[in-house]
Amino acid sequence: MSGRPHDRRLLLGPGPSNVHPRVLRAMAQPLYGHLDPAFLTILDEVQSGLRELFGSVNPLTLPLSATGSAGMEACLCNLLEPGDEIVVGVAGVFGARMSEVAERIGARVTRVESEPGTILSEDEMIDAIRRVRPRAVAFVHAETSTGVCQPVPNLAHAAHEVGALVVLDCVTSLAGLPLELDRWGIDAAYSGTQKCLSCPPGLSPVSFSERAVERAASRKAKVQSWYLDINLLAGYFGGERVYHHTAPISAIFGLAEGLRIVAEEGMQDRTQRHFAAAAALVEGLREFGMEPLVAPEHRLPMLTAVRLPKMLRGAEEAKLRHRLLDHWGIEVGAGLGTLAGEIWRIGLMGENARLTNVESLLCALRRELG
Amino acid sequence: MSGRPHDRRLLLGPGPSNVHPRVLRAMAQPLYGHLDPAFLTILDEVQSGLRELFGSVNPLTLPLSATGSAGMEACLCNLLEPGDEIVVGVAGVFGARMSEVAERIGARVTRVESEPGTILSEDEMIDAIRRVRPRAVAFVHAETSTGVCQPVPNLAHAAHEVGALVVLDCVTSLAGLPLELDRWGIDAAYSGTQKCLSCPPGLSPVSFSERAVERAASRKAKVQSWYLDINLLAGYFGGERVYHHTAPISAIFGLAEGLRIVAEEGMQDRTQRHFAAAAALVEGLREFGMEPLVAPEHRLPMLTAVRLPKMLRGAEEAKLRHRLLDHWGIEVGAGLGTLAGEIWRIGLMGENARLTNVESLLCALRRELG
Numbered sequence: 001m002s003g004r005p006h007d008r009r010l011l012l013g014p015g016p017s018n019v020h021p022r023v024l025r026a027m028a029q030p031l032y033g034h035l036d037p038a039f040l041t042i043l044d045e046v047q048s049g050l051r052e053l054f055g056s057v058n059p060l061t062l063p064l065s066a067t068g069s070a071g072m073e074a075c076l077c078n079l080l081e082p083g084d085e086i087v088v089g090v091a092g093v094f095g096a097r098m099s100e101v102a103e104r105i106g107a108r109v110t111r112v113e114s115e116p117g118t119i120l121s122e123d124e125m126i127d128a129i130r131r132v133r134p135r136a137v138a139f140v141h142a143e144t145s146t147g148v149c150q151p152v153p154n155l156a157h158a159a160h161e162v163g164a165l166v167v168l169d170c171v172t173s174l175a176g177l178p179l180e181l182d183r184w185g186i187d188a189a190y191s192g193t194q195k196c197l198s199c200p201p202g203l204s205p206v207s208f209s210e211r212a213v214e215r216a217a218s219r220k221a222k223v224q225s226w227y228l229d230i231n232l233l234a235g236y237f238g239g240e241r242v243y244h245h246t247a248p249i250s251a252i253f254g255l256a257e258g259l260r261i262v263a264e265e266g267m268q269d270r271t272q273r274h275f276a277a278a279a280a281l282v283e284g285l286r287e288f289g290m291e292p293l294v295a296p297e298h299r300l301p302m303l304t305a306v307r308l309p310k311m312l313r314g315a316e317e318a319k320l321r322h323r324l325l326d327h328w329g330i331e332v333g334a335g336l337g338t339l340a341g342e343i344w345r346i347g348l349m350g351e352n353a354r355l356t357n358v359e360s361l362l363c364a365l366r367r368e369l370g
Numbered sequence: 371m372s373g374r375p376h377d378r379r380l381l382l383g384p385g386p387s388n389v390h391p392r393v394l395r396a397m398a399q400p401l402y403g404h405l406d407p408a409f410l411t412i413l414d415e416v417q418s419g420l421r422e423l424f425g426s427v428n429p430l431t432l433p434l435s436a437t438g439s440a441g442m443e444a445c446l447c448n449l450l451e452p453g454d455e456i457v458v459g460v461a462g463v464f465g466a467r468m469s470e471v472a473e474r475i476g477a478r479v480t481r482v483e484s485e486p487g488t489i490l491s492e493d494e495m496i497d498a499i500r501r502v503r504p505r506a507v508a509f510v511h512a513e514t515s516t517g518v519c520q521p522v523p524n525l526a527h528a529a530h531e532v533g534a535l536v537v538l539d540c541v542t543s544l545a546g547l548p549l550e551l552d553r554w555g556i557d558a559a560y561s562g563t564q565k566c567l568s569c570p571p572g573l574s575p576v577s578f579s580e581r582a583v584e585r586a587a588s589r590k591a592k593v594q595s596w597y598l599d600i601n602l603l604a605g606y607f608g609g610e611r612v613y614h615h616t617a618p619i620s621a622i623f624g625l626a627e628g629l630r631i632v633a634e635e636g637m638q639d640r641t642q643r644h645f646a647a648a649a650a651l652v653e654g655l656r657e658f659g660m661e662p663l664v665a666p667e668h669r670l671p672m673l674t675a676v677r678l679p680k681m682l683r684g685a686e687e688a689k690l691r692h693r694l695l696d697h698w699g700i701e702v703g704a705g706l707g708t709l710a711g712e713i714w715r716i717g718l719m720g721e722n723a724r725l726t727n728v729e730s731l732l733c734a735l736r737r738e739l740g
Contacts, residue, residue, distance in 0.1 A: 007408065008400055009400065009401065009402055009403065009406065011401060011403055013403055015616060016401050016403060016404065016616060016619060018400065018401065019400065019401055019620070024397075024398040024399070024400070024620075025398060027394075027397050027398060027620060028394040028395060028397060028398035029394070030378055030379065030388065030389065030394070031379065031381060031386050031388065031389055031570060032379055033379065033381055033383055033386060033701045034386065034571070036379065036695065036701065038377065065436055065437050065440075065571075065572065066435055066436035066440060066597065067435050067615050067616055067617075067618065068615070068616070069596070069597050069614075069615040069616075070435075070436060070440075070597045070615075073595060073596060073597050097596070100596060101596045103592075104592050104593070104594055104595070104596055105594065192616070194616055200401060200618060200619055200620035200621070201404070201435075201616040201617065201618050201619060202435065202572055202618030202620070202621050222473075222474050223474070224474050224475065224594045224595075225443060225474070225594075225595060226439070226443060226467070226470060226471045226474055227436065227439050227440045227443050243706075244439075245437050245438070245439040245440075246385060246386060246437055246438070246439075246562070246564055246571040247437075247571065248437065248570060248571050248572030248621070249386060249570055249571060250389070250394075250397060250570035250572070250621075250624075251570070251572050251618070251620075251621065254620075325406065331403045331406065336613075
């Protein structure tokens with residue numbers, strides 16, 4: 001093979017995670033055209049597999065042809081028109097990004113914030129929802145910048161009480177934790193392929209409820225984005241399969257294989273595997289004075305944020321991260337925003353959620369810090 | 371390998387085209403993280419290779435993390451604010467799409483149209499540009515819906531005379547025809563990877579001039595799309611390499627390899643190969659009463675639209691296309707819009723621009739129609 005040498009990496013950052021070899025092989029298959037019945041059969045399978053993982057029967061469940069951040073934008077820009085009110089829960093960088101995206105759409109944003117590493121206060125969110133009576137309520141299920149897991153049902157319920165649509169960020173939780181969009185009452189959700197699905201980045205699984213579809217169809221103003229307009233996307237990703245844009249064939253081959261692997265393991269075993277790996281990681285990191293940022297009951301299993309000991313904060317942590325990458329081939333994630341230099345974010349996502357990977361990291365740290 | 375059997379296809383439609391085996395292998399390599407220096411070296415190489423093919427030294431030349439239609443949206447939404455005037459040349463479906471995208475941004479659109487299969491009238495375009503004195507002028511270099519190649523320099527010159535920025539669709543021309551963005555005076559251009567680059571769909575190479583970058587930086591209103599805002603994209607795809615969204619690593623590995631293959635062949639030989647294959651195709655199709663839609667001097671080499679003989683119009687052409695796909699594994703493209711049922715679009719793009727592929731198609735047609 002020509003090109004640069006590609007050394008192996010153990011990707012224990014906040015994503016991308018390592019891609020399953022079967023997914024890599026699936027992506028290397030020769031292409032079908034995007035309107036070829038043979039491809040559309042695979043696309044059907046992908047849409048059905050995503051419904052399963054999202055816990056939804058939503059017909060409009062599909063792999064958007066862009067990354068998770070575009071999925072966020074798709075959910076918000078289809079449901080919101082300029083001037084619409086939205087309540088956004090901001091428990092970290094990705095909640096803040098939702099707020100920024102909603103503002104660019106022209107929505108009037110009410111932010112409810114939490115301290116870094118803590119969940120949103122249900123009382124504060126519900127107060128804001130009842131006071132503002134917004135068009136939409138948006139928050140993050142698995143906040144990748146801090147590793148907190150936000151309980152969903154009470155917030156969704158409060159939103160529905162005032163007739164609001166609910167938008168949920170599931171980028172890091174899909175395929176690592178059970179999702180129940182329909183039972184929770186979620187109207188629009190988005191994810192990414194590069195986390196617990198163990199596929200490369202590049203696609204954003206999204207799902208829209210019937211209420212969301214109706215809302216998009218009855219807008220006064222057209223959706224600002226032609227590319228992300230679900231009224232148009234439904235033409236291709238719905239039953240008719242009419243051309244909108246050219247679907248990313250190879251990435252969808254990979255996602256189909258990734259979904260098969262998840263189905264073979266089953267979400268119960270897969271979830272359990274994530275929790276077991278995270279528990280071993282938290283326990284092991286204590287040896288180095290690294291303590292979890294998040295209270296046990298709100299910790300994500302696939303992404304663990306740890307406070308660094310004083311001796312490792314600031315410039316020292318960057319040096320150690322680079323050393324882990326250069327010498328050991330292990331990537332861990334830095335803190336984002338106000339937590340930069342203070343924490344690490346260690347992902348054990350999808351295929352990577354294994355005790356051997358925890359051991360590899362602990363072993364490398366022991367050699368570097370011992 | 372698990373999964374569905376994947377039969378070979380000869381993709382002679384308007385894209386995707388067949389992907390070079392080296393590109394498929396490159397995509398199957400294990401991942402690096404999107405901030406890993408080893409990956410950023412490859413990204414540097416990709417950006418440099420794209421500059422070469424675009425004929426530009428624009429620093430802000432990058433593979434956008436979505437398909438060509440998102441590239442179109444990125445070029446327009448960064449340069450236009452609501453209320454801005456734009457003159458759009460509409461010589462087919464993709465010119466019409468530009469117009470639709472600009473309207474959704476809130477721009478005031480003046481459309482200059484041509485008859486299907488003909489280029490835009492330079493006189494009409496220049497009249498409109500001088501009359502409207504727009505913020506931007508947009509048109510398509512290689513119109514994938516009809517196979518016409520629009521001459522660029524005079525239109526770009528007229529736009530600059532009134533201080534307008536020029537947006538050019540190069541989806542089908544990049545890597546098949548020499549482009550000269552800097553010499554022509556193009557401010558924003560977009561392409562796709564699934565045509566003459568012989569990579570899978572999923573990325574949109576884009577390039578923005580210094581004037582375009584200044585325009586985006588001095589807007590009154592923020593760019594509506596957070597995902598496509600070049601002020602933010604410049605943080606990652608510029609020198610700083612700060613996180614914006616997670617780049618599609620595997621697709622970029624593939625693009626890097628695709629660009630290496632183009633560089634090895636050289637654009638002069640590659641262009642020549644496209645012209646030779648197209649000439650053989652046009653000559654060969656006469657046997658079946660299929661005549662080129664476009665006058666010889668305005669014909670694209672990588673995409674040939676042919677008018678079907680009467681006996682093949684309407685339902686018959688669809689039957690024959692399906693027979694070619696099912697039995698021969700050869701995909702050709704249907705007509706779009708008003709040309710549906712009237713024409714075929716036959717792509718000989720990138721790796722596929724070879725006489726043997728022309729022969730395979732002619733042979734299959736001879737067996738089916740003989």
